[in-house]
Each structure stands twice: as structure tokens, then as C-alpha cells.
Amino acid sequence: MTSLAARLFRSDRACLLILLLLGLALFSTHLGGRDLWAPDEPDIGEVVREIHLSGTWEVLRDNGELYFEKPPLYHWLAALFSLPAGRPTAFTLRLPSSLAALLGLVVLFHLGRGLFGRRTGALAAVVLATTYGYFMEARWAHPDMLWTFWLLLSALAFHRAHQKGGAALWLAVFYLSLGCANLTKGPHGLLIPLLAVVVFLASSRDLGFARRMGLWWGIPLSLVPAGFWVVAYRSAGEKFPLEALLLRLGHRFTRGEHHAQPFYHVFTSLPAEFFPWVLLLPFALWHTFPRRGARPDRDNAYLYSWIVVIFTVFAVSAEKRGVYLLPLLPLLALLVARTWDLALMGWDPSPVDRPIAWALGAALLLAAAGAAVVLPRVGREAPGLLLPAAVLAGAGLLSALAALVVHRRFGGGAALGAFSAGLVATYLVIAVQVLPALDPYKSARAFCGRVVAAVGGASLAMYPDYRPTYVYYSERFIPVLRTRAELKSFLSSGRRAFCLIEDKVYAAERRALEVDLEIVDRQRIGHREMLLIAGGDAADPETPRGKP
Numbered sequence: 166m167t168s169l170a171a172r173l174f175r176s177d178r179a180c181l182l183i184l185l186l187l188g189l190a191l192f193s194t195h196l197g198g199r200d201l202w203a204p205d206e207p208d209i210g211e212v213v214r215e216i217h218l219s220g221t222w223e224v225l226r227d228n229g230e231l232y233f234e235k236p237p238l239y240h241w242l243a244a245l246f247s248l249p250a251g252r253p254t255a256f257t258l259r260l261p262s263s264l265a266a267l268l269g270l271v272v273l274f275h276l277g278r279g280l281f282g283r284r285t286g287a288l289a290a291v292v293l294a295t296t297y298g299y300f301m302e303a304r305w306a307h308p309d310m311l312w313t314f315w316l317l318l319s320a321l322a323f324h325r326a327h328q329k330g331g332a333a334l335w336l337a338v339f340y341l342s343l344g345c346a347n348l349t350k351g352p353h354g355l356l357i358p359l360l361a362v363v364v365f366l367a368s369s370r371d372l373g374f375a376r377r378m379g380l381w382w383g384i385p386l387s388l389v390p391a392g393f394w395v396v397a398y399r400s401a402g403e404k405f406p407l408e409a410l411l412l413r414l415g416h417r418f419t420r421g422e423h424h425a426q427p428f429y430h431v432f433t434s435l436p437a438e439f440f441p442w443v444l445l446l447p448f449a450l451w452h453t454f455p456r457r458g459a460r461p462d463r464d465n466a467y468l469y470s471w472i473v474v475i476f477t478v479f480a481v482s483a484e485k486r487g488v489y490l491l492p493l494l495p496l497l498a499l500l501v502a503r504t505w506d507l508a509l510m511g512w513d514p515s516p517v518d519r520p521i522a523w524a525l526g527a528a529l530l531l532a533a534a535g536a537a538v539v540l541p542r543v544g545r546e547a548p549g550l551l552l553p554a555a556v557l558a559g560a561g562l563l564s565a566l567a568a569l570v571v572h573r574r575f576g577g578g579a580a581l582g583a584f585s586a587g588l589v590a591t592y593l594v595i596a597v598q599v600l601p602a603l604d605p606y607k608s609a610r611a612f613c614g615r616v617v618a619a620v621g622g623a624s625l626a627m628y629p630d631y632r633p634t635y636v637y638y639s640e641r642f643i644p645v646l647r648t649r650a651e652l653k654s655f656l657s658s659g660r661r662a663f664c665l666i667e668d669k670v671y672a673a674e675r676r677a678l679e680v681d682l683e684i685v686d687r688q689r690i691g692h693r694e695m696l697l698i699a700g701g702d703a704a705d706p707e708t709p710r711g712k713p
Contacts, residue, residue: 173287174548177278180287184274187294188267192303194671195596196263197256200608200638203691206258206306207609208234209243209636213253214637216244220259223397227633233406233413238348238392239308258306259620266303267313270294272314273495275322279328280464281503287500289495295588296439298487299494304596308349313491319358320496329466331377339450340383344390348349351414355387357478357492365470369463397701426485431476434487439494441531441588442501444524448517449500452507472496509578520567521577529565536562553602560591610696612640612688615698619685620663627665627681629650634690635665636675656680656700666693 173513174180201207208227215226225232225240239261247257248254251461277286302310319342320534326335339358346354366372398405437444455465477491478483507516536558543554564587570578604610616625617639627635628646638645646652656662666674666686675682686697 174284177283180274180290181271181284183279184269184270184287184290184294187291187589188270191294191300191592191596192263192594192663196259196304197254197606198596199255199600200257201258201306201607203609203632203634207637209240209306209308210258211633212240213244213258214246216240217247217252221401223394223401224403228631228636228645231403233404233410235308236348236351236391238345238390239311242311243306246597253437255306259304262305262307263303263309264295265311266299269299269314269317269495271311272321275385276317276324276504277497278537279321279324280391280468280499281506284509285499285502285506286670288505291585292442292501292505293495293498295585296438296442296494296498297440297594298491300486300592300595302491304477307488309488309491312350312354313495315342315349315354315497316358316475316492320347320361323358323362324467325373326378326628329439331374331379333379336379336383337386339348340379340387343387346675347387348390348394351410353414353478357460357475358488360478361471361474364474365467367403368466368470372616379407381385385566418482420483425483428480430485431490434485435490435493438487438490439497441528442498443526444519445501445504447522448524449497449504453500453503468496468499482634501668504641505578505581508576508581515577516571518577522572525565525568525572525580529562529569532558532561532565547606549605550602553598557591557599560587560594564588564591565651580621588636597652606689608687609634609688609690612686612690612695616665617641619697619699622679624655624660624662626652626655629670649677653678653680656682656698659701661699663697663699666696666698668696671696671698 173183201210212225212227212232215229216222220242222237222241225237242261243253243258246260247253250257270293273293274286274290278287280286299310302313317337322335322339322342326332326339327359329335343358346358350355362378363375366374395405395407399523402547412470427668439446453465453469455462455469458523471495475490475496479489482489504517504520508515508521539550540554540558564584566583567587568580571583613635616635625639625641626644626646629652631645643665646655652664652674654676656664663666663685682699685699688695
């Protein structure tokens, strides 16, 4: 098996070919095979739809209102990819994430190659591609994968610049990557890489390099992408909302807005994002973590500087979601890849065979326990999902079992290769069978079609929160009623009027409204039961009635 590994990783071209084929299979297969799912995908879709409706790219709008939830780079790319179709589609909206994930494998290969050698770089990219969080985000219309790509590119660029004593080209790539990260998710795209390189230079006692890294021209260069947006925004006649953006960012960091969590949430969400390779992570950390008195290793220090900074920033931030840890996954994949590379060195006995066997055994037990718990519940609550769930469980069990069989005969290095091949098959089952089967349970498209037919030309609103999925799939702007008084006034105007409202909210508000209301339609979408209610004169000839 050692000779096979040598043939597979014999050249950069062979490695990149394997990685490109792997990435295309995992990140593009059936990419548009399901609708946009709340909460974030329809929001991206609606902003892009309004770019096409208005022809205005500088000022983003959502439901007709100014949008500054996130910077515009992802939306611009999605709108650009949607131009041939004339409108956004599920495929074109996810394409920036898919391409960023694919390019991320290439960048990680080159970073790993520069740090620890060609084989480690290639194995790290395989680990990353078969990590659950990375695979799923590559198939989602979110800016997080694009942002992760820019951070990873900045890590590669600075490492190359540091190796070459401050090469201007690589420093320019570093600063432009920071600028693009800033234009994708905000100022922490500037903060995190700069903190990481300062920690690295301080830990390696090389702060003098800061004088050669061109801060005087690099920082202004990193601000060029955002500056372009500000100039374009003002040229469209709108005042750039800098103060509102900074206040929003500060509030999210210090208090949280939608997903406020305690600091230890990072420890509970990271295992799910880095699954199943998290099972090998403890040994990888033990094997690679810098120790007092050990020989200085600048490459290892560089990797850990980025890990520590990213982990600390998101642990300290009040706003936490599992997807925010996405930039950590490529770096952790490098740690696991070093363990895998050690298993392929042909030592007899191998120092890592036993930990690999433990990890594979744990994977088999988790797959079996998950199948035993989940399949009966799926059979009771959603019988239509039982077959895809059973196929997925079977693929997961077989991948772990086959890897253990290979381990017994050929050792840990070959077993991890078999395990990753099984993971590829498992993820393709998710892409082709599981996600499309979930679509009727997660998509608002069918419900919105019925809403449009029921409402006709009458007034339609939603209460009390904005939910972009209904705007996107109904293709009409829907005003948001924020207070009970607004809701009562809207429904008691005498004319036929419709409102989208969650069933729990409706149950709480119904008596207080003192208005005759009708439930026109309802559907469970995700974890919410949504209602279309109506008030006013049902005999309005301009308004067709929906089926109760």
C-alpha cells in the first residue's frame, strides 16, 4: 500500500487531478436538486432576484428595503452566474460556494505542501472534502464558504511571502485576500489574518518581518474592495450606512443577535462540523502540538497560530453558529493529514495504527447507534424519508466496516483511504437521495404557489418577523407588520386582506385581535407551521378565495 500511495502522490499534477475530480463529484453533483431552504438561502436568493429586477448592483435590497445584513461580494457573484438564465436559480445561487470549496482544496494542497510536503497537502484536501461541515456548506447558498476560501488563500500567501523574505507578489495576494474577505463577511476578514500572522511572528521571534511585509501599502490595498463598494454605493445616490454596519457588527460580537451562545458552544459545535475526522483529532493534536523543550518548528507554529486565533475569536464572540467555524476545518484537516501521512510511512509496527483502529471503531459504533435511534423515528414521523435514511445509514455502516477490514490486512494508512472512499459514497447518497427527499418538508415553494393563487390581487402581509422565503417564492414584495396594532388595522380594514403568520403566534394573538379571521391554508415548513389567514370581505370579486 505504501507503493500505491507513492504512485498516487507522485507529482503535483496527479494530486491536483485527484482533488479536482473529488471536488467536482462532491460539490457539484445534483447541486440544484433541491429548493432554497430557510433561513439564509432564500434571503440570498431574494437579494439576487432584486439585483436582476432593478438592474442595480451597487445598492442591495431585500423585499424592497435597503439590505446591509452582509457585504455584497457573494451576492454579486451569484447574480453574475445567474445572468445566462435571466434569473437566480438554486444552482446559480449555490455556484459561488461550490467553486470556492473546489478552489479551497487546491489552496489547501499548496499550503500543506509548503508546510509539510506534497502527500500531507493532498491528504489534507481529501480529509477536508470528506468533512461533513465542508461538504454541506459547499452545497449551500451562504457566504461562509467563500469567506473561508479568502482566509485560506491569505494563509497560503503570507506563508509564501514569509518563505521568500517578503516577496511583493505574495504580499499583494495576501492583502487582496483580506480585502475580499472583508467584502464577503465584514471587518473580521481583515482582523483574523492580521492577528494570526502577528501571533506567528511573535511566537517565532520574528517580529522584525513586520517591517518587510509592506503594511504601509498593504493595508490600503486591503481596503480597496470595500472602498470600491462605498464609492459605487454613493454614486447610486444612497448614503453608505457605515455607522449602522459597525454598530450591528459590534452588537453581534458583544451581545449576539440571532444566535447568542456561551463560549463553550464552540466545543459542542466543532465536533459536528468536523465529523467524522474529529474522531482522529485528539491523537493528531497530541502528535503535533508544540511542546516545551522540543525542536522549534516554524511551520507547525504557523499552522497553530491560525488555529488559536480563529478559535479564540469565535469563542469570545457572543454570536455563534456551527458554520462560523468553517475556516477552522482546513487547518484541522492538516493536523489529521499529518497523522495519516505518518501511517503511510511503512513503519512496522506503525505508531498510529492503534489510534486509527480506535477511531474507525468509534465511527462504526456511532453509525450503528445513529441508525438504531433515527430509523424507527423516521419510520413513525416521516415514512417517505425511510428509504433514503436507510440507504444513508447502510452507506455509513459499510464505509466504517470496510475500513476496519482493510485496516486488519493493510494497516492504518490504507484503512483511512478506504474510509474516505466510503465517505464519498455516503455523501453522494446525501446529495442525490437524502436532500431531494427532504425538499417537500423544507421548501416553501409549493405553499407559496398556493398563497399566490389564493391572494390574487388582494393585500398580503406577514407578521411579526420578516421571512424572505415567502417573498422569494411568491415573487412579490410582502410588507412586515411589526405590532399587534398594525396587524389588527390591516385585517380589519373591511377589504379582503391576507397575512402569513406562524401558528403559535396566531394562537397567541387571535383573541386579542377581536377580528373575524379565516385560516385559508397551512403547511409545516421546517420546524414551523405557517398559516395563511384572511380577514375582511370574502365576497370581494377581485379576490379569489383559497381552499380552507
